[in-house]
Amino acid sequence: MPNTKLYFQYREPSPLMQVWINFQSNPFALSALYCFGFITLMMILAPVVSPFDANQQFSDLTSLPPSWDDDGKMRYFFGTDDLGRDMLSRIMHGARYSLGYPILIVLFAGIIGTALGAGAGMTRGLKSSTLNHLLDVLLSIPSLLLALIIIAILGPSLENVVIALSLVLIPQFIHAVRNAVHDEIYKDYVVAAKLNGCSTWYILTRVILPNITTVIVMQTTLALSTAILDIAALGFLGLGVQPPAPEWGTMLARSLDQVYLSPWLMVLPGLALFLTVFSINVIGDSLRAAIQERIRNS
Structure with a gap:
């Protein structure tokens, strides 16, 4: 016999x-998420869906304008550069x-930095x-300047950029x-967890970290x-x-060198950078606001 529900039962949505x-x-925020998702999908599928290899040259089609120009060709949708390489593929x-390696860098730095920062926030004293x-001194120096110093020591290469x-x-x-941890550790709910006999690890992972998500x-x-x-910037330099x-x-x-003759060579990668950074910032700010709204309503 089927289980018939006679009464409406409200189910509270999960925090996520x-x-x-x-x-x-x-x-x-949704538009920014779709834009970032499209760029990420393009990055992942580039070896499969790109029309040509990134360094394949067509010597008879150098500086070809984009397809919407009267002299452009649909086969080379974003045109070609001064060496005849397809701009869309590049x-x-x-x-x-420009996106894949930064994501890996931030994941690595985020895991290491969050672990060390959480441990440091639980300690007091000298x-x-x-x-x-020491961190205040380091952060007073612009990140690009620090990266330049490290690159000057190690030498210019992709691997050294990742390390820097x-x-x-x-x-x-x-x-x-x-x-963030240092600000939370003195609040009443953390003190109550300590009085209940919770371990330091439990307080850090189950009590404090969920409240510093923003x-x-x-x-x-x-x-x-x-x-x-x-x-x-390092690539530009x-x-x-x-x-x-x-x-x-x-x-x-x-x-x-080609900005006046072939302006699309500068506009297209610049636009890609702008859309990527802009969408990331909008997603981050909207996600922070959404988390704070959930905390206020809880």
Whole structure:
């Protein structure tokens, strides 16, 4: 006999579902999420769906304008550069350098920095104060300048850029998480957990960390934007990803000599950088607002 429900039973959405409901109520945030998802999908599927190889040259079709121009061709939708390489293929493959590597860098720096920052936030005394002042000194130096110093020591290459940006971003996570944990540890709900005999590990992972989610989300968003722009800046200066790799910053540097003759060589990678960073910032800010709305309504 089927189980017939005679009465309506309200089921409270899970915390993640509440965050998603609050997030999707903002159409601007959804648009940014779709944009970022499209760029990420393009990055993953670039070896499969790109029309040509990123470095394949068509010597008889150099500086071909995009397809919407009267002299353009649909086969080369975004046109070609001064060496006859398809711009659409280069931008798609370049997303691996300009977005894929920053994501890996931020994941690594976020895990290490959050763990160290959470541990530092649970301590007090001379060690905690010394670490805090040391981080203040490090964070007073711009991230790009620190990366330039490390690259100058190690030499320009993709591997050294990854190492440099990881070392630059880890202190930022440590500082943000350490301060957030230090602010929460004296609140009443943490004191109550201590009086109940909860272990330090339980208090940190089950009591404090869920309440500093907004800090971690905002720091991750800021770090990802910083990593993308720093990789592009180092590539633009010739200290990061080296040609012929289709990194967007490197493509911008190569387009300087052709900006008046072939403006699409600068506009297209610049637009890709702008859309990527803009969508990440909108998603991060909207996600922070959605989490705070759930906390207020709980």
